[in-house]
Amino acid sequence: MRILIIEDDRPTRRGLEQILLDAEAEVKGVGTLAEARTAAPEFAPDVCIVDLSLPDGDGMDFLRESRAEDARREIIVLTGNASIDTAVEAMKAGAFDYLLKPLKPAQIGVVLDRLSEKRDLEREVDDLRRQLAETGKFGAMIGKSEPMQQLFRVISRVAKSDAPVMILGESGTGKEVAATTIHDLSRRRAKPFIAINCGAVSPNLIESELFGHERGAFTGADKRRSGMFEMAHGGTLFLDEVTEMSAELQVKLLRVLETRTFRRVGGNEELKVDVRVLSSSNRNIEEAIREGKLREDFYYRLNVFPLTLPPLREHKEDVPHLARYFLDQIESREKTGVRQIDDAALAILTAHAWPGNVRELRNVVHRAYVLSNPPTIDAEALRSVLDSGRKLTAPSAPAASGPGPVPVEVGDTLEDLEKRLIRKTLDSAKGSVEKAARMMKLTPAALKTKLKKYRIDGAAQ
Amino acid sequence: MMLTKDGVALARFYGDQNRALRHLLRTVRHEMATPLSGALLHVEVASRRLARGEGAEPAAVVEGLRTIQGELERTAALLDFFGEIAVGTEEEPRDFSISEAVSRGAAAYTPEDGVVVALARPEAEIFGAPRQLEEAIAETTRILLASGKAVEWKIEALPSEIRLLGSAPGDLAGGAESAFRIGRTPEDFARALALVRLRFVVEGHGGALELSRDGSHVRLAASFPRAGA
Numbered sequence: 134m135r136i137l138i139i140e141d142d143r144p145t146r147r148g149l150e151q152i153l154l155d156a157e158a159e160v161k162g163v164g165t166l167a168e169a170r171t172a173a174p175e176f177a178p179d180v181c182i183v184d185l186s187l188p189d190g191d192g193m194d195f196l197r198e199s200r201a202e203d204a205r206r207e208i209i210v211l212t213g214n215a216s217i218d219t220a221v222e223a224m225k226a227g228a229f230d231y232l233l234k235p236l237k238p239a240q241i242g243v244v245l246d247r248l249s250e251k252r253d254l255e256r257e258v259d260d261l262r263r264q265l266a267e268t269g270k271f272g273a274m275i276g277k278s279e280p281m282q283q284l285f286r287v288i289s290r291v292a293k294s295d296a297p298v299m300i301l302g303e304s305g306t307g308k309e310v311a312a313t314t315i316h317d318l319s320r321r322r323a324k325p326f327i328a329i330n331c332g333a334v335s336p337n338l339i340e341s342e343l344f345g346h347e348r349g350a351f352t353g354a355d356k357r358r359s360g361m362f363e364m365a366h367g368g369t370l371f372l373d374e375v376t377e378m379s380a381e382l383q384v385k386l387l388r389v390l391e392t393r394t395f396r397r398v399g400g401n402e403e404l405k406v407d408v409r410v411l412s413s414s415n416r417n418i419e420e421a422i423r424e425g426k427l428r429e430d431f432y433y434r435l436n437v438f439p440l441t442l443p444p445l446r447e448h449k450e451d452v453p454h455l456a457r458y459f460l461d462q463i464e465s466r467e468k469t470g471v472r473q474i475d476d477a478a479l480a481i482l483t484a485h486a487w488p489g490n491v492r493e494l495r496n497v498v499h500r501a502y503v504l505s506n507p508p509t510i511d512a513e514a515l516r517s518v519l520d521s522g523r524k525l526t527a528p529s530a531p532a533a534s535g536p537g538p539v540p541v542e543v544g545d546t547l548e549d550l551e552k553r554l555i556r557k558t559l560d561s562a563k564g565s566v567e568k569a570a571r572m573m574k575l576t577p578a579a580l581k582t583k584l585k586k587y588r589i590d591g592a593a594q
Numbered sequence: 595m596m597l598t599k600d601g602v603a604l605a606r607f608y609g610d611q612n613r614a615l616r617h618l619l620r621t622v623r624h625e626m627a628t629p630l631s632g633a634l635l636h637v638e639v640a641s642r643r644l645a646r647g648e649g650a651e652p653a654a655v656v657e658g659l660r661t662i663q664g665e666l667e668r669t670a671a672l673l674d675f676f677g678e679i680a681v682g683t684e685e686e687p688r689d690f691s692i693s694e695a696v697s698r699g700a701a702a703y704t705p706e707d708g709v710v711v712a713l714a715r716p717e718a719e720i721f722g723a724p725r726q727l728e729e730a731i732a733e734t735t736r737i738l739l740a741s742g743k744a745v746e747w748k749i750e751a752l753p754s755e756i757r758l759l760g761s762a763p764g765d766l767a768g769g770a771e772s773a774f775r776i777g778r779t780p781e782d783f784a785r786a787l788a789l790v791r792l793r794f795v796v797e798g799h800g801g802a803l804e805l806s807r808d809g810s811h812v813r814l815a816a817s818f819p820r821a822g823a
Contacts, residue, residue: 142628142632186775
């Protein structure tokens with residue numbers, strides 16, 4: 134890191150130079166604004182540490198000039214005047230931070246660490262952007278489509294802040310993956326990421342899960358246990374399906390979010406935590422508030438920054454990338470030699486409606502992988518998986534054999550639909566092609582052609 | 595003394611002194627921050643050098659220690675300065691003639707030394723601490739004379755206020771406010787302390803001090819409320 138120090142007091146400047154050299158920075162020190170303006174273009178500093186009171190002018194002028202010239206150059210201001218106004222003005226003008234005199238070496242270390250962390254994050258986000266442009270991958274998320282690109286841009290911005298984020302989206306859209314990506318791109322990434330599904334934990338246990346408990350707090354609490362807030366200290370806590378939490382617990386959590394303190398169940402000690410809270414829900418939030426499932430004040434506290442994940446049907450152009458990505462992942466674990474998906478299979482995947490979103494796609498690819506002969510997943514394997522999936526996921530649908538409705542979903546292809554309809558009708562007709570053709574107002578010859586086309590067995594010979 | 599009967603003038607004076615002292619303390623604290631920074635940073639540097647085993651070649655460590663000593667001496671001088679002024683506020687206040695106080699302050703110098711005092715006619719009085727003003731004038735005269743070789747003090751009695759005008763050859767590089775900044779050279783340090791002291795005395799008497807540049811001269815303009823005004 135190249136650091137330019139602009140400080141007219143020589144002992145302070147020399148001391149700062151030495152300390153920054155120890156931190157393995159490349160350092161140059163000057164005593165006036167004029168010297169700084171001459172030195173900056175040649176030295177090309179990444180960071181400038183500038184005193185606000187200089188013999189030939191105001192450090193704020195340099196701050197503004199420098200930010201206008203190079204927005205990536207970070208400025209740290211030094212001031213002997215412990216006025217919050219000066220510091221606020223500097224921060225508004227784009228200063229990275231300010232240091233109050235008398236300078237304490239530890240304070241300088243903290244600011245440099247934060248700066249270095251920020252620069253690492255920026256580099257990481259740049260790498261991710263490059264990776265995104267080349268491969269469509271953004272951390273653990275994938276998508277080259279415009280809705281996903283837009284989402285990645287928002288995530289890269291929101292990750293830098295500590296603001297609570299509420300991630301909304303249908304089931305299976307990847308809310309937890311988005312939460313992990315936010316954590317991985319934040320300054321908290323070296324600290325824990327703890328996720329809890331509020332709908333999956335018993336209401337009797339969730340309070341203890343979140344806040345921990347003291348020994349003897351309730352029957353079975355034979356020792357003190359840390360909760361998720363303590364475990365996530367310094368990191369991120371992800372409250373999945375937050376609308377499933379009781380109203381009473383929402384009140385308690387609201388207090389924790391406001392005061393950053395909590396007590397273990399059965400404890401008296403106030404514990405302080407530094408946790409960024411991310412939350413998610415697949416419910417309609419307005420409805421949840423209306424129905425009293427989500428307290429409005431709690432919602433506003435969680436929803437400082439809302440993030441909505443698009444359902445897969447709104448970015449179907451990403452289906453092939455996602456399918457190949459899941460296949461690579463599965464093959465790297467299971468190594469059966471199935472490494473590709475043919476174009477017809479990809480077309481079927483792209484045409485599917487994906488009511489279960491990315492999670493459903495991942496499961497379909499996995500099932501097709503298991504059913505396929507190496508090295509390729511073909512259309513037949515996929516059709517078979519999707520058909521059996523429909524049977525499994527349509528509990529209200531009657532058994533495959535026998536009369537009853539044929540389930541239809543938005544995005545199904547006409548071919549698929551026709552195939553299912555023929556199968557169902559043939560089953561109803563107990564395999565009689567003539568009878569099925571009559572039911573479908575087709576000639577037996579036309580039905581036979583379709584049976585051949587769709588490779589449907591089951592016609593009585 | 596008219597207004598002390600109901601304590602109004604006295605209360606106002608102590609209020610002004612208190613405000614001026616707080617302003618002075620802020621200035622001193624602000625100015626102390628820089629040498630303290632230098633000292634703290636060099637203590638850290640020396641400690642790191644010794645930790646790395648560079649004590650075997652002690653020149654750099656000794657140089658660092660000298661810097662620390664210099665910075666602490668500078669800090670101590672600022673504290674002494676504040677203490678001296680704070681003690682001066684214990685003076686019993688009364689009505690007094692500005693002309694007399696300025697004359698006494700400049701009494702060590704004659705026109706041959708380059709110091710001229712033009713007194714107000716008719717006599718003009720303010721309520722406050724004459725020794726404070728006398729000492730501030732003595733110090734400012736000495737400093738201005740050292741850099742400019744000539745100092746002129748002029749007192750004007752206006753209906754509602756009394757003006758004390760000072761003039762000496764010199765410059766105000768960096769603006770009027772920078773003249774009150776405690777510089778690093780002994781001359782800058784002394785000049786700033788003299789001006790800060792004069793500003794304290796003027797503000798401590800309910801007045802205001804302005805510095806400006808007029809051609810080749812630095813001009814000081816202090817205004818005081820008249821006694822009983």
